[in-house]
Amino acid sequence: MSSSFDQIIVSEEWENTDFSLLETLDHVLNRGLVIAGEITISVADIDLIFVGLNVMVSSVETAQEVLRRRQMETKAE
């Protein structure tokens, strides 16, 4: 488990911290009606295109992971 998670757990201010932005992002990025089809999201001017029935960008974290993989693939070539 990441150290950041453990830091959150020991924080006494956790219940009073304003997570509203994170919660908003969690809702709009990870939940809601998904239409089968193509969704294109541009992160840092790089288009990420996900096509398929249930396959799509699920979160910024996922998008960043894809970017990392792309960079590694580019370096390997």
Added chain:
Amino acid sequence: MKVYAYCLVEGLDTLDAPDVQVRGIEGAAVRLLKIDDFGVLVSDGESDAFPLTKESAIAHAALVGSVLDKTTSLPFRFGTIISEQQLRHYVTTYKPALEKSFAHVRGCVEMDLKIIWQIAKTDQPPEKEEQGPGTAFLEKKRRELLGDERQAALKAELSNLLRKDLGDLIRDEQIALRPSKTAVLAAVFHLVERANIRRYQEKVQEIRNNRPDLKIRLSGPWPPYSFANIELEFKSQFGVS
């Protein structure tokens, strides 16, 4: 031309209401597109992509949230850009499933709990340093299976604990867990009738008071994001099941 879709709504004939936001992502105008018995809040877009920014995500949430008091909505996930024809096809094709979804969430909002739950540290055998690849693989599988069982047990325990106090106020529930060795971070999503929001909040406060071992964050009301999606029928898309 493609449209950016925010949410499906029912029983909304106009956007001329004082609290309904009429600007969407990047300030785009929002219109109500009528398809069958539903309405869809959309913005017309000139490109197939748009920037994933904090502002655009917040604008999506704000627009969907602005109709929360007016009607029942099924929010689309952020980033849904689709041709109007495809959108009409989607709504028409999945009309029965969408009606079922509306019936499920009608009159309700989503209330979210984030809970940190301190649990007793379980005894775990020390990891062996040198293992062959086969043994290591089997050991990894064993740990995964035990982890799955533990998660299921924790989920059931947490659900029972919450339902004892909140059971008569919730129509549906989803729980996601992220356990560590000494604590569990749980995300709990409850579908709650609007009329019960205040009682729900009071009950959560009671749980906080009675269970100091649980650190609970409550947020909401939200549109029913976690209860909006429908099961897509693979067969109808590709002709095979």
